[in-house]
Amino acid sequence: MSRPERLIDNNGRRVDGRRPDELRPIKMEIGVLDKSDGSAYVEFGGTKVIAAVFGPREAHPRHLALPDRAILNCRYHMTSFSVEERKPLGMTRREIELSKVIREALETVTFLEEFPRAAIDVYVEVIQADGGTRTAGLTAASLALADAGMPMADLIAAVAVGKVDGQLVLDLCDLEDKYGEADMPVAMAPRFNSIIMLQLNGRMSVEEFKKGLALAQKGISEIYHLQREALKKKFSELAPKEA
């Protein structure tokens, strides 16, 4: 994967033909796995992730249990073949950091106090990585928690904005992430208009940072809409057909 001469062409189109503020084609499916308590599959273009939820279950070892709420474990993990160069088996430092960041986002909206002394496990598996795996993973994990019936204050919708050839763009693909100037993953709880995850790798002016947050917010509201549609579809399938 080498750098294209330009990441945005004369017509303002990106390497995959999108406009700067355009999301990639998104696919969401809920309940894709049988043996977990909740699951979801999410695609953002070439990025493909599955998330699954187990629990609430008894926390063990016992001394880790909390008297007033459930603990939430989270593992973000990539298959070895999800990336260009084979990823070694085991957890990389990057995967450990992202597991923390995703877990903290999920804890923010989940009513863990309803399950004292319990544990909830969330697993995010990246099947293919083409940029925005943590935001797709968080979007999927939030759907999987909903699928598992976990009480939540809101869904989390997430997307990255970035700076590419000096211009702000929405929903970076791998090429843009790699050769762009900045990558800023953002997650929000739209109902509360609050930031749930935020990172910035790269440099932005204060002006760009503010515009970037607004652009992320636009993308997030589209993703949030898709999440709610996916959940509606899932639960209407489950609902008894009217006579």
Next chain:
Amino acid sequence: MSRPERLIDNNGRRVDGRRPDELRPIKMEIGVLDKSDGSAYVEFGGTKVIAAVFGPREAHPRHLALPDRAILNCRYHMTSFSVEERKPLGMTRREIELSKVIREALETVTFLEEFPRAAIDVYVEVIQADGGTRTAGLTAASLALADAGMPMADLIAAVAVGKVDGQLVLDLCDLEDKYGEADMPVAMAPRFNSIIMLQLNGRMSVEEFKKGLALAQKGISEIYHLQREALKKKFSELAPKEA
């Protein structure tokens, strides 16, 4: 160790002079270690193994204990110098697999229900590997359990059969294992005429497979006899001499 031109000569003799259905010289000794609750040393030709048993003891951590039976731990391990190329320290994937296979065989005949909440540890140490280490190891472990006074449905006797230069042979040595077409370790509980361990690496026709099982059975009954002799000898030594 390079491949000999032929693994079976014109007279039907194998690289070490044996007939196809002949075991290597076997040595069994019981109670070879002082500090374990039971132990045995077994030699099949150049293959030398020691097994030791500890327990029943309290299982810890406590949450691993089973309410209705003892857990049986088993570790099959080779010394670094037991093989041609020095084996790195630590457990290889092969050792982990064979630990499972040997443990499952031992569990089959041991009355674990007599020791609820307890743990029994079985250690198999390969001192020198010249083919058939897992079968020699299982043979030794079964003797060590008997030496430890563990109640068992039967002894386990084990041996490999293989296919070498197109012919079925009993009790493969390393050279035959390495350059032969198939290696099939078999363990039985002779009293029940049942298979306790079975693996096949390599290819055999259905016909060969069936004949192979029968050949293994023949070897196993010889080994079983030797096991019982060794135990008798051990216990007669312990018994009070008659006046």
Next chain:
Amino acid sequence: MSRPERLIDNNGRRVDGRRPDELRPIKMEIGVLDKSDGSAYVEFGGTKVIAAVFGPREAHPRHLALPDRAILNCRYHMTSFSVEERKPLGMTRREIELSKVIREALETVTFLEEFPRAAIDVYVEVIQADGGTRTAGLTAASLALADAGMPMADLIAAVAVGKVDGQLVLDLCDLEDKYGEADMPVAMAPRFNSIIMLQLNGRMSVEEFKKGLALAQKGISEIYHLQREALKKKFSELAPKEA
């Protein structure tokens, strides 16, 4: 760092100008860290160590707790940049051995029976290594325990003696350790005239060994004096000023 032609010159002076029985400049400071229960910084020439103590605290996992005394954990660790060639992260075999040796020395003088079921943690961090890190570390750890108010039978003072160009010298620096003939770290509880830590790497005649012990004893009494001064200074600072 290559070998100098001679480690002791015609005037009997060592590579850093010291006489054979002379300690390096020593610095001791107590209570250097805020968040531990006790701490100390010790310098022997270019050797710089910090020690910190936590506890007594509840021992966990619970099954490790002892009914009749506290357990004492100890970790001796070097920063990656404390040595000539970067030390890899994680514990080396040398660090594990020295953690044991230092812990056993500390256990000897600490009244662990006063804290049944508890744990005490001692951390020794080598910031820069120029010979004698274990003896400086033990000297510092003993001060940190005192700073933490742990009841102790005596302070431990420690120093290495060595053999360099055939001559016994006190308080080896790195160059002398590396190119000398023997290195003997010694720790004592001066009040009891007893040996608390003792190792010998290298060769010494019986005569040298005995003289070496006496030389160590001389150094140790000087170090012990400095320790007591440092503690006095610390506690006089804390004491209310007289009117």
Next chain:
Amino acid sequence: MAFTPKKDLTAKIMRDKIYSLLLQGKRIDGRRPTDLRPIKIETGLLSKAEGSALVSMGSTKILTGIKVEVGAPFPDRPDEGTFTVNAELLPLASASFEPGPPDERGIELARVVDRSLREGGVIDLKKLCLIEGEKVYVLFIDIYVLDYDGNYFDPSLISALAALATAKIPRYEIVDGKPQKTDEYFSLELNSLPFTAMVGVIGEKFLLDPQLEEEKVLDVSLVVGADEKGDITCVQKNSPGQIPIELMDSIIDAVIEKTGEIRRKFLQEVPVKLAGRT
């Protein structure tokens, strides 16, 4: 050290139920004893893997991907490419799988698949040599169990073979004595198509391809493989328990029949180049 996990408290009741059904030639999900669950094979789903396949057998789902690098051969086989099989029982797939490095079950799975591929020479490794003794193609066959409803053995081998059969491997040329990537790709020819069938025994009866509820209460289980010539390619007894020796003949017959069924399905759905055929 690992040990065999304890059985469900309700296991005894379920076992008796499954056994009673077996006596009538039936199973809890309506299958006959030697019926396999429906198999679904999807290949080429992933673009960053040189080969990939998602295989389901009932609700059990396996994803295998293949990555190819150029590396050194083994010293004792200087003219052959190499391959490695890894298997991870992802915690996503079952509450009984823990995160962390593969435990003994994952290792056993990987090694059973590895032996099935290696011992029969399924892959012609000599065609994967670039510079003898120095540079060869190195294949990483990585198996992930995504959803575990019993029997991860059979679909894992199917997915490994499907990923191999459909892999597009970048061709290297030797330029100035060094391997250099070209824009071309090639497919692997397979010498043989071994498949396995997992066998569960209860009393003197047996069934194939246990789903999870069955697997948990079997008296004993084993995995048996066979190839298109009807040869046995793999056996692995993979649980405690006794196999009555007189049961082996009918087990072998059933395995040969049913792996044949898998093979026909595979050949219908996967575009495989078999060596010696055109």
Next chain:
Amino acid sequence: MAFTPKKDLTAKIMRDKIYSLLLQGKRIDGRRPTDLRPIKIETGLLSKAEGSALVSMGSTKILTGIKVEVGAPFPDRPDEGTFTVNAELLPLASASFEPGPPDERGIELARVVDRSLREGGVIDLKKLCLIEGEKVYVLFIDIYVLDYDGNYFDPSLISALAALATAKIPRYEIVDGKPQKTDEYFSLELNSLPFTAMVGVIGEKFLLDPQLEEEKVLDVSLVVGADEKGDITCVQKNSPGQIPIELMDSIIDAVIEKTGEIRRKFLQEVPVKLAGRT
């Protein structure tokens, strides 16, 4: 897997106290909300490290050392030296740190410092190439938290920059195509001086550089970095919790002001060679 640790039982009371003070523009230690604690920077303390700095921010103490070796470049950047950032939360520093390999907090710290240095091209890596594609300078930047009284982020980046700025790197020459150490040393030029400020939010108020008692009860926290051009160089939300979006503007303003304050202090005390200046 790690999880977010439980909060002190007294956390709620302390949070309310700190919040009430914040409403009055005050803090428990007398600081105003955006005040930083006193910063102390000592460099060149250690002789076996090529660079070193001990930085304290209040009672939080960070020791960073730099070791330099000669090694291979990354294949995709054959003409650049490399650097690695590690961070260890030494158990010496806090009863809440465990001995053992870095946990997620240590890894997050290392990666935040790494990104702050890497993304802005703080170090001119092209000047650290010896033989293109073969030999380059390899820098190990190892950060140790010695005493932890809250906010290890800001002083860690300061100490990494101070160690870099004052490092004396042995110069190598190419002799017969091989790098050979000379007796000379050179200093690194830095292209930029990004600093971070850790921000703690309680309700609709925020404060900078939390000390430990504050850090334990924050509703949410983040680390924001800025450079001398006023660009944002790093953001890391590093705890659970919601950041009200309308708070971001004033947070950014405060960070830019206070990192400027850190920069002035740094330039006064550390003899740094900035690229493009003489």
Next chain:
Amino acid sequence: MAFTPKKDLTAKIMRDKIYSLLLQGKRIDGRRPTDLRPIKIETGLLSKAEGSALVSMGSTKILTGIKVEVGAPFPDRPDEGTFTVNAELLPLASASFEPGPPDERGIELARVVDRSLREGGVIDLKKLCLIEGEKVYVLFIDIYVLDYDGNYFDPSLISALAALATAKIPRYEIVDGKPQKTDEYFSLELNSLPFTAMVGVIGEKFLLDPQLEEEKVLDVSLVVGADEKGDITCVQKNSPGQIPIELMDSIIDAVIEKTGEIRRKFLQEVPVKLAGRT
């Protein structure tokens, strides 16, 4: 982190018993205080190891094997072969040994044996160089404790020396600048024969070579080594406790006498080539 394990509940009673016996010059197994247990040395038992020895001292049994490879020298000693000592306290040997990587006791044992061999130049490493700076013989000396009835130190060093003395090392020749294995073998010459004696102190009395029941209740213990010249070659205090300084002289005297006894036994039973003798 490890910590010193707790003592048996009955330890106090046993200690007093052993101490009372010591006052009368007796021990629980009938030995006098400085008596060693019977030593048995068997060498050359194993054919895949280049050298091997099984040594028992009472019921304590140690198996040492030596494997030889060709590898790179250490950069600072380009003209010397290398050796590594590992020791594993096999769980087979004692209920108090856990499976897994060597704990601090195994590491201490390995390092004590390593220092005993290394510091005195027992092996002439310069004779193990093949191509200076490039290829040397690499010896792996791996010690396994098979049965642990106290004092694994003394028999471990005996078995390491016996395996070294009787090792048959394949000779390599340099052909076209590369080491090539020949059909010949050579033996190592040893420069010296250091042995150790483990010393246990109770009150103001001491004993040598404690068996397990004694070892568990000692006030303090140490390992002291000596060579044929009567030089001290190794000291390792290896337990908590105080050694009264006035006891050291008689300890040293006893060690020198008893390691001499081991040496005579060793020379009788092991065909050792000592450097400088013919």
